[in-house]
Amino acid sequence: MKYKLGEFVRFVEERREGYITRIIDDATIAVTDEDGFEIPVLASQVTRVHGQGADIQTENTPVQEAEFISNGIFLAAAPNKKAGSVMHIHLINTTSYQLLATLTTEKSHKFKGEFNGVIWSKSAVQMHSASLNELDHWPKFHLQVLLFASEGTELKKPIEFSEKFRAKDFSGAKKNTEYLDQPAWLIQLDSNEPIIDAQKLKGSFYKPPAENQQVENPGKEVDLHIEKIRDDHQFLDSTEILDIQVTYFRKSLDAAIVHKIPAIVFIHGSGNGTLRNEIYKVISKHPQVKTFMDAHKERFGYGGTEVFLK
Known part of the structure; x- marks a missing residue:
């Protein structure tokens, strides 16, 4: 029996059900249950649950209309x-x-x-x-x-x-x-426009309005976790995520300098240290930075850096 992505299925030998989220090979699929766990299983060990699953398609029937529409x-x-x-x-x-x-x-x-x-x-x-x-x-x-x-x-x-x-x-x-x-x-x-302008798409989500040139006060803490910056983070690769985080950090640091904030905490997480190292490269040579140190270890561990400005 051939299954499709998005179909709702139930396990034959145990009380478990979910949606097909991956076709591994001709005999094996992956089912994600209600708890969000993806479980590899033989296709022969599940059965369809009718009335749920893949999206219903729009009915494909002729439509008569008075005005002819040529684009769209x-x-x-x-x-x-x-x-x-x-x-x-x-x-x-x-x-x-x-x-x-x-x-x-x-x-x-x-x-x-x-x-x-x-x-x-x-x-x-x-x-x-x-x-x-x-x-x-x-x-x-x-x-x-x-x-x-x-x-x-x-x-x-x-x-x-x-x-x-x-x-x-x-x-x-x-x-x-x-x-x-x-x-x-x-x-x-x-x-008539280009079908996909990747740079336009990439920049459209996070582009400040032209009429709003006022520098926003970043506050005393700035969270650099990608899910706090972009709603579409699940579609970004690791290189794009790092670029966005570093750009957001630089913008927030500049804003703190403009607003004469004496100290600001950047929450970058511990992770593999890549983002923290990029931040250190900037602040270690920045002329407006007095010093910096790990911020509030009891709260962030090694996942936050406090920057003191001149």
Whole structure:
């Protein structure tokens, strides 16, 4: 029996159930239970629980409308509502065209057909599912779309989209769409703008408003843990996380100097010491830093540094 990511299953020989969050191989899957533990199990040792599981797809039926809409074809990525470590890839057609689409994945120069079908006007279909925990191992996606209308329209060129998704492609804010019952990351495929501007996406989440140039007082303590800085931290790799933390530290240090704060504590955690070492590199040579030391060991252990300013 072949299972899909996001399906709800129950163990045959024990009282346990959960959502499929990883396909390990042809015979083995990984199920995440209600406590958040991912358990490898043979596919033969679980059974489907009907009425729950993978997201229900939008009904794909023709819609008649008076005004012809020629633009609005989107690729949408949305996490499973009940198993957040599973990402579903949808094709959304808000235009008046009928679409004929194929999705092929490429991994290690091997190609696999994942989806083919007609997407009617004003509808959406789910084409693929993948585990967010294995984002670095996702295949490259090749999507081809033909646009068809019976009469009275311009001839549109086929859409071809090829992309190897990375964590930075999901760093922008999710948007609501009436064709899915949850927010999703949207990529417009028929826009004149570049399909993915990675630098724009990467910087859009943490960009101060142009009209607000006032330096905010950082207070006496600044927590540099990534979950305190970015809501999308689960989609960032370790290099991006460190860059964001160091940038946030520098900004907070500059703000403390502007506001003439005599001392400020940076909470960086103990961890492997990488962030602490980066902080030490800056403050050990900074002309406005008088001295620094471990902060409140009874509270932070070696996970906090107090910086005294001139």
